[in-house]
Amino acid sequence: MRRFVANRLVKTAAAASLFSSNKTTTTTTSSTPLLSRFLTSSPPPNPIMPSHSITLDFINPKVIECEYAVRGEIVNLAQKLQQELVDKPGSHPFDEILYCNIGNPQSLNQQPITFFREVLALCDHPAILDKSETQGLFSADSIERAWQILDQIPGRATGAYSHSQGIKGLRDTIAAGIEARDGFPADPNDLFLTDGASPAVHMMMQLLISSKNDGILCPIPQYPLYSASIALHGGTLVPYYLDEATGWGLEISELKRQLEDAKSKGVTVKALVVINPGNPTGQVLAEENQRDIVEFCKAEGLVLLADEVYQENVYVSEKKFHSFKKVSRSMGYGDKDIPLVSFQSVSKGYHGECGKRGGYMEVTGFSPEIREQIYKVASVNLCSNISGQILASLVMSPPKVGDESYESYTAEKDGILSSLARRAKTLEDAFNGLEGITCNKAEGAMYLFPRLHLPEKAIKAAESAKTAPDAFYARRLLNATGIVVVPGSGFRQVPGTWHIRCTILPPEDKIPAIVERLTEFHKGFMNEFRD
Amino acid sequence: MRRFVANRLVKTAAAASLFSSNKTTTTTTSSTPLLSRFLTSSPPPNPIMPSHSITLDFINPKVIECEYAVRGEIVNLAQKLQQELVDKPGSHPFDEILYCNIGNPQSLNQQPITFFREVLALCDHPAILDKSETQGLFSADSIERAWQILDQIPGRATGAYSHSQGIKGLRDTIAAGIEARDGFPADPNDLFLTDGASPAVHMMMQLLISSKNDGILCPIPQYPLYSASIALHGGTLVPYYLDEATGWGLEISELKRQLEDAKSKGVTVKALVVINPGNPTGQVLAEENQRDIVEFCKAEGLVLLADEVYQENVYVSEKKFHSFKKVSRSMGYGDKDIPLVSFQSVSKGYHGECGKRGGYMEVTGFSPEIREQIYKVASVNLCSNISGQILASLVMSPPKVGDESYESYTAEKDGILSSLARRAKTLEDAFNGLEGITCNKAEGAMYLFPRLHLPEKAIKAAESAKTAPDAFYARRLLNATGIVVVPGSGFRQVPGTWHIRCTILPPEDKIPAIVERLTEFHKGFMNEFRD
Structure with missing residues (x-):
């Protein structure tokens, strides 16, 4: 056997070095499995598996069902084109890929907030805190803040697992920040710090969904984390449609209709997801509307899952962000009255620290027994990363008036937010200036979700290409211009309507070129397909 | 309604401020729900929910079933005692809590590796990289490494989401490290960087388990992440018992017996979990044994899930760590022959960077279609935290001979590992010196798992206290000494045997006191309960 094994080694090592993740072909075959079976005295292989590798029917069908368009097919194509531009400059009619597919500001050159990074660096390497050179490199308040934070961590150990909900002192700070924002008390014991908001959403879905009979009301269009998480946990997404005609309005009558419809199908609706400001739709809810939503959840006994990760991203003066907790407290509802979870993330806002994977959920209105279950699930993963926690x-507690960093912090923050507002307006106007495209106002978040009123001929062409019309458009746009957007079908939409999601994040100096390329492409597209 | 609401606000705000996570009583009642129902025109509440809060039957029973002892009941008691020591010094017969329950080295004063923290700090705040003061604060090779890493990150953006498998350049470095360790090629496309090893384990369980009919072979005793994850995903844990009499030996005959037993119950076994070095058992597998395990998985068509997070933690000269990938490749099996996942973490080893939540899994032997599914699941959470990735x-690529930090790095590393070896030996000897306790050799990992041969009277006392005998012992130990260990029942064990898991992590200068307190407690315990 040894000799045979040695021969095989040469062959398979070569095969392994050729193997490359999602790009490998499956044609390689080998005679070894049969021989191997012949040579061992073990029982025959498990009949559900082919001899050389397990196949798709071996794995969880819920995983196969799940979809996540933000990093899907179009993005894979973009990465391929990007590599081609490197390998063969001039091979495409553009010289760079412009990623407008994902809310990832720092990948598009947005700079981090200096104060935040100073504190993180000092907490990573506290040994330099009392060195004299450090005074020259770091602001005084970042040094002070780092000391404060370290003093909140048992043993000042930023490399230790923390409490599974997060370091208590940091939760105190966050709770104070929520109180300052809302004007209502917040309890640090209600906070669960997580690696970004996504794991928090998964945790709640895991808690609420036990089978296909459990439903979660989700806006359509929705951020595909929700459909993916519901699919992975084997539940039912109960859609409610936002009304594009009224600026993606959320109608209570629609909620009621869909809830009744789900009930009639034997689905127990457990929770209502609201994304405010909206993703991918960019609207900001009016407070009156939020009050109606709270009443609806209260009356129907639903958990309100409030995705509030874009709370800092409001670009129009006539709208303001109000947390659902503030709204429900201002209506007089206390902790016992309504189960409410608010998700927040360090990835969005003006800071855009996506790679740091920080976030939290504020969990109110659950009984202690259920909280214990949430705590248990959190504890299985021990804790979220400490830099993200910090x-x-x-x-939730940035520099204040009088702090050394206050002025630079404010300048950085305002610079980013005002630029985002300008970019949103420019792109919104650009879309609205195109034949057959209508685009609602970008009130908040980081996205536009323009509707494509495509000519019949384009829809037919998409059909022939076996793809959704909006995916067809997005693919054409990418191939022609290097601009990456996500087809609306990845977010779901009213059947028969077509959209794309386009972020407002490319650097401001690139926006004119994007508008130009987009306009030129769109004209050509319409000329090609106009009915 | 306004006035009523204002009244209620006062009441509930006060109630909210009293509310405190896992400690709240459920006795508070309020008349508001009925009134609220009366005041709104909404339909009556969902009949499965009580009017003031949802109850346990509202949530996923899989969550309720799941257990995670490492942060369970005994730890909660420890935290309570710790608070009591603060509030009322002298209230207990000890003055500090000694946490021997969790592999969390830096919480027990182990210092981080300087070079690692230097690089992390510089990557967090790259703005200081070219300042002159930085030269005085950081080693030359940490500055160079930070530049190298930043150059591998598109746009040097450490605050951006990365590729969902992790930053390509960092995966290249890790793959090179694996190659250097194993002497066989590693492909960066096979690596999925994760927030510690736990999310990677969950990802694989999610992939492999679709129902109670899907089984995962797990060692008993096991690290409870596995039982928890299998429970959360609704699968069946198929136990195989490690043989305590042969130093926690892993017998293939036992694997076969349990596999056949599971099959006869209609369970399809999908994978075999091996933890090497062992947790909680501390054994290091012999290479010959590993070869047999590989042949078993190959013959039975099982995915081999190799938990190799303690690969740096081997304390005896007669044993060496060999990765399962190296073993399978040295047997001549190539990528197509055996589906194998190796888990690695930054939390263990000599570095013990638990709070940083870094890790990876190396996924080999899966078809491209399945890899695509794994990629999709990874992409739903976007990416793991960048500091953890770095x-x-x-x-996997620490300083090398000739680097400025090499000497200090080696001194720090060797100091930690040799101290761990001494602590392991001292505690092992101490346990073996106690009446009715036997303890296998601590060959590796961070734990001892001594067996308690408890007197019948103690077992009866535990029964009267409605607790497992090892939990009874652990609780007594904690109340008498402040030493926190985890009862063996949290890891499962041969029925009728009782163990505790005790880490080897307390600072070396505290070990004598721990041994003394433990010995004294144990004598008293035996005197009290001796048959």
Whole structure:
């Protein structure tokens, strides 16, 4: 056997070095499995598996069902084109890929907030805190803040697992930040710090969904984390449609209709997801509307899952962000009255620290027994990363008037937010200036979700290409211009309507070129397909 | 309604401020729900929910079933005692809590590796990289490494989401580290960087388990992450018992017996979990044994899930760590022959960077279609935290001979590992010196798992206290000495045997006191309960 094994080694090592993740072909075959079976005295292989590798029917069908368009097919194509531009400059009619597919500001050159990064660096390497050179490199308040934070961590150990809900002192800071924002008390014991908001959403879905009979009301269009998480946990997404005609309005009558419809199908609706400001739709809810939503959840006994990660991203003076907790407390509802979870993230806002994976959920209105279950699930993963925890505390407690960093912090923050507002307006106007495209106002968040009123001929062409019309458009746009957007079908939409999601994040100096390329492409597209 | 609401506000705000996570009583009642129902025109509440809060039957029973002892009941008691020591010094017969329950080295004063923290700090705040003061604060090779890493990150943006498998350049570095360790090629496309090893384990369980009919072979005793994850995903844990009499030996005959037993119950076994070095058992597998395990998985068509997070933690000269990938490749099996996942973490080893939540899994032997599914699941959470990713690359590529930090790095590393070896031996000897306790050799990992041969009277006393005998012992130990260990029942064990898991992590200068307190307690315990 040894000799045979040695021969095989040469062959398979070569095969392994050729193997490359999602790009490998499956044609390689080998005679070894049969021989191997012949040579061992073990029982025959498990009949559900082919001899050389397990196949798709081996794995959880819920995983196969799940979809996540933000990093899907179009993005894979973009990465391929990007590589081609490197390998063969001039091979495409553009010289760079412009990623407008994902809310990832720092990948598009947005700079981090200096104060936040100073504190993180000092907490990573506290040994330099009392060195004299450090005074020259770091602001005085970042040094002071780092000391404060370290003093909140048992043993000042930023490399230790923390409490599974997050470091208590940091939760105190965040709770104070929520109180300052809302004007209502917040309890640090209600906070669960997480690696970004996504794991928090998964945790709640895991808690609420036990089978296909459990439903979660989700806006359509929705951020595909929700459909993916519901699919992975084997539940039912109960859609409610936002009304594009009224600026993506959320109608209570629609909620009621869909809830009744789900009930009639034997689905127990457990929770209502609201994304405010909206993703991918960019609207900001009016407070009156939020009150109606709270009443609806209260009356129907639903958990309100409030995705509030874009709370800092409001670009129009006539709208303001109000947390659902503030709204429900201002209506007089206390902790016992309504189960409410608010998700927040360090990835969005003006800071955009996506790579740091920080965030939290504020969990109110659950009984102690259920909280214990949430705590248990959190504890299985031990804790979220400490840098992300620290950053979450900084985001909810930035420099204040009088702090050395206050002025630079404010300048950085205002610079980013005002630029985002300008970019949103420019792109919104650009879309609205195109034949057959209508685009609602970008009131908040980081996205536009323009509707494509495509000519019949384009829809037919998409059909022939076996793809959704909006995916067809997005693919054409990418191939022609290097601009990456996500087809609306990845977010779901009213059947028969077509959209794309386009972020407002490319650097401001690139926006004119994007508008130009987009306009030129769109004209050509319409000329090609106009009915 | 306004006035009523204002009244209620006062009441509930006060109630909210009293509310405190896992400690709240459920006795508070309020008349508001009925009134609220009366005041709104909404339909009556969902009949499965009580009017003031949802109850346990509202949530996923899989969550309720799941257990995680490492942060369970005994730890909650420890935290309570710790608070009592603060509030009322002298209230207990000890003055500090000694946490021997969790592999969390830096919480027990282990210092981080300086080079690693230097690089992390510089990557967090790259603005200081070219300042002159930085030269005085950081080693030359940490500055150079930070530049290298930043150059591997598109746009040097450490605050951006990365590729969902992790930053490509960092995966290249890790793959090179694996190659250097194993002497066989590693492909960066096979690596999925994760927030510690736990999310990677969950990802694989999610992939492999679709129902109670899907089984995962797990060692008993096991690290409760596995039982928790299998429970959360609704699968069946198929136990195989490690043989305590042969130093926690892993017998293939036992694997076969349990596999056949599971099959006869209609369970399809999908994978075999092996933890090497062992947790909680501390054994290191012999290479010959590993070869047999590989042949078993190959013959039975099982996915081999190799938990190799303690690969740096081997304390005896007669044993060496060999990765399962190295073993399978040295047997001549190539990528197509055996589906194998190796888990690695930055939390263990000599570095013990638990709070940084870094790790990876190396996924080999799966078809491209399945890899695509794994990629999709990874992409739903976007990416793992970048500091953790950077740290994973540092762990797999530490300073080399000639680098400025090499000497200090080696001194720090060797100091930690040799101290751990001494602590392991001292505690092992101490346990073996106690009446009715036997303890296998601590060959590796961070734990001892001594067996308690408890007197019948103690077992009866535990029964009267409605608790497992080992939990009874652990609780007594904690109340008498402040030493926190985890009862063996949290890891499962041969029925009728009782154990505790005790880490070897307390600072070396505290070990004598721990041994003394433990010995004294144990004598008293035996005197009290001796048959």
